[in-house]
Amino acid sequence: MKSLALAVALSAMLVAGPSYAQQAAAPAAPAPAQAAAAAPAIPFPAGATIAYLNIQRIANESAEGKSATTRVKALNDKKVAELAGKQKQLTDAQEKLQKGGAMMNDAARGGLEKEIEKLQVDIQRYTQDAQAEVQELQQELQNEFQRKLMPIIDAVAKEKNLQMVFSVADAGVVWAYPGLDVTGDVIKRFDQVVASPAAPKQ
Numbered sequence: 001m002k003s004l005a006l007a008v009a010l011s012a013m014l015v016a017g018p019s020y021a022q023q024a025a026a027p028a029a030p031a032p033a034q035a036a037a038a039a040p041a042i043p044f045p046a047g048a049t050i051a052y053l054n055i056q057r058i059a060n061e062s063a064e065g066k067s068a069t070t071r072v073k074a075l076n077d078k079k080v081a082e083l084a085g086k087q088k089q090l091t092d093a094q095e096k097l098q099k100g101g102a103m104m105n106d107a108a109r110g111g112l113e114k115e116i117e118k119l120q121v122d123i124q125r126y127t128q129d130a131q132a133e134v135q136e137l138q139q140e141l142q143n144e145f146q147r148k149l150m151p152i153i154d155a156v157a158k159e160k161n162l163q164m165v166f167s168v169a170d171a172g173v174v175w176a177y178p179g180l181d182v183t184g185d186v187i188k189r190f191d192q193v194v195a196s197p198a199a200p201k202q
Contacts, residue, residue, distance in 0.1 A: 042179040044160060052166040052176055053153070053183040062190045064148060068141040075137055079130035086126060090119040152190045156182055 044051070059065035093116045101109050157165050165182065166173060 041184075042177075044182070045177065045179050048180060049161065049163040050166070051157070051160065051162050051164075051180045051182045052168040052171070052173060053181065053186055054169060055167050056169060057183050058149065058187055058190065059145070062187050062194075064145055064190060064194050068145055071141060072134065072138055076134055079134065083123065083126060083130065086119065086123050090116065090123060093119060148194070149186075149190065152186055152193060156185050156189060160185075 059068075093112060097109070097112050097116065101112070104112070153165060156162075160182065166176075168176065168181075
């Protein structure tokens with residue numbers, strides 16, 4: 001069950017990146033003004049044996065999650081740019097036929113019509129292939145993120161002598177004491193392990 005919950009959350013994280021169908025990303029909304037002083041952290045309750053974490057936050061804030069999102073976005077942007085070039089070729093050919101088709105002989109007009117049909121097929125195939133490539137990378141990074149994250153969660157749980165850790169987004173939790181949130185601990189340890197060249201492979 002914990003693997004399923006991770007997979008769902010990580011999939012949401014990656015899919016939340018730029019959609020392949022989008023030609024341009026909307027400008028990011030300005031961040032809300034930060035409070036003058038951050039609220040003091042609520043300590044983990046002594047003797048507590050359960051905790052919860054926010055996997056989406058780990059994906060968004062950890063170095064590993066940010067790296068995965070950047071890689072997906074880079075591939076997505078590359079494919080969108082290449083598709084835009086193909087689309088321009090099609091538009092130019094269509095405009096050429098529309099403006100000068102009546103003045104062309106049958107052979108020239110027929111050749112241009114075939115070129116347009118070929119470009120349309122090429123664009124359709126390229127779009128399908130590009131979508132599959134982006135999705136394949138998303139799945140690969142999702143699996144890699146999950147493989148690296150699980151030992152981190154296990155280590156934090158053992159350190160705090162926990163018997164159970166919930167994914168708050170997947171467990172149907174209505175309310176939980178904020179001190180039971182170990183998301184920050186997991187992010188901190190995750191970043192330390194990933195950043196350390198001497199860290200053993202998980």
